[in-house]
Amino acid sequence: MTGWERFTDSFFNARVMAQYLPKIVEGFFLTVELAALIIVAGLALGLLLALVRAFAIRPLNWLIIFMVDLFRALPPLVIIVLLFFGLPNAGVELSGFVASWLALTLVLMAFSEEIFWAGITSVPKGQWEAARSTGLGFVQTLAWVVLPQALRITIPPLTNRTIAITKGTALASVVAVPDILGAANAGVSFSFNPSPLTLGAIAYLVLFFPVVVLGRWIETRFAWKR
Amino acid sequence: MPGPGRAPIVEARAIHKHFGHLHVLKGVDLTVAEKELVFLIGPSGSGKSTLLRCLNRLEDPSSGSVVVDGIDMLDPRTDINKARQRIGMVFQSFNLYPHMTALGNVALALRKVQGMGKAEAEAKAAAALDRVHLADRADHYPLQLSGGQQQRVAIARAIALEPRVMLFDEPTSALDPELVGGVLAVMRELREDGMTMVVVSHEMGFAKAAADRVVFMSDGAIIEEGIPSEIFTNPSHERTRAFISQIERH
Ligand SMILES: Nc1ncnc2c1ncn2[C@@H]1O[C@H](COP(=O)(O)OP(=O)(O)OP(=O)(O)O)[C@@H](O)[C@H]1O
Ligand SMILES: [Mg+2]
Secondary structure, three states, X not given: OOHHHHHHHHHOOHHHHHXXXXXXXXXXXXXXXXXXXXXXXHHHHHHHHHHHHHOOOHHHXXXXXXXXXXXXXXXXXXXXXXXXXXXXXXXXXXXXXXXHHHHHHHHHHHHHHHHHHHHHHHOOHHHHHHHHHOOOOHHHHHHHHHHHHHHHHHHHHHHHHHHHHHHHHHHHHHHOOOOHHHHHHHHHHHHOOOHHHHHHHHHHHHHHHHHHHHHHHHHHHOOOOO | OOOOOOOEEEEEEEEEEEEXXXXXXXXXXXXXXXXXXEEEEOOOOOOHHHHHHHHOOOOOOOEEEEXXXXXXXXXXXXXXXXXXXXXXXXXXXXXXXXXXXXXXXXXXXXXXXXXXXXXXXXXXXXXXXXXXXXXXXXXXXXXHOOHHHHHHHHHHHHHOOOOOEEEEEOOOOOOOHHHHHHHHHHHHHHHHOOOEEEEEOOOHHHHHHHOOEEEEEEOOEEEEEEOXXXXXXXXXXXXXXXXXXXXXXX
């Protein structure tokens, strides 16, 4: 066997790939489901916290800032492991899927809150004043004037963060979730051949490449009309 | 001067404003009669903007009273959002909403504050844009408009609400010189239509031609006031004289 043949046999072994493709496809859809649930819940909670913060209620804001800093400081894997192995001691049993979802949702919530908040504060004070001077209330100004502008500037950093954090769904394999990486790892251990990992990499590309392209499209779509 | 039979639209009494340790307004009285155009001048930092902003409560005065069109602006029972519709404000930096067309900018408060339907609000907004000679720019976004056009849209946004008084805070200071004239022309037309106006500006030519009264502020207080010819050619205070000669050198 030449080196090249050894390489293709290890990483592009058609027999092994065919055998584990169904598992990887299952893992793919599980990863999509997990990622979608994280994105929806994480971004919604992040936006909600940023909006609450806009009301400038001191004790509430301290609490939000503490939570946000906490989940930005902790490595996502540590949160997953704490929720999965730690919570049962407190009488709460979470499945690996739920523990991973909750952990990454909290992380995305924290990061996206900061991004949404930065977006809200970056809208010039003059926008608030112009709107309020025409009789719009605080909430109306936030909803119709400030938020639409804030969301536009948040789109690039938000897209990047969201992609980075949802790629963290691979961590779920640590708590026995058969996502793409979990399925690929299982395939490697049974077949003693790393080809399933190649399939896994392809699956991740198929999943995230369109997301990256979509992010780029949204960015140009929402640029100010000149 | 508020002559007999002309009810005051703005009555500010003994306005004090502190920003922390900074005493920015030191007991200012300002009365503006119906249809009067009052010009407010004074050195940078003298408190002109702060005074204007106290009139529609973008700034809360530390003490004093502000009555606009019979509404006590400082009474906590006053619905401030309702009251502000009677006081149009135009800013140095235009502050148009960049995500909305000119028409959208003007229609927003008509819809959300005055509760008009879309068609009604847009018809009224279009009429306001027509008054500032921008009917043909209704579909343009702010970044597609010149500074002068943006400022005229901002004026349309304010007058669409049919205010009883308009406050202008240096409306032409951010404009290239060749765009100033269009904005001043619109302001003059407003005045001819009988709008009550308080204008902070360095446009002395406009003041001489259009103002009923010039008020000179310095260091948080009104130093003197009078008709334009009097203030500009024969001010009674040294500080006014110094300020005017400085402005005219520019
Ligand atoms: N929000 C604020 N917080 C603290 N200080 C302020 C605030 N707004 C204004 N000031 C101060 O109040 C003083 C008066 O400001 P103001 O803007 O009313 O002056 P102005 O006469 O409009 O000046 P200019 O011609 O430069 O616009 C200044 O010293 C300014 O620094
Ligand atoms: Mg000013």
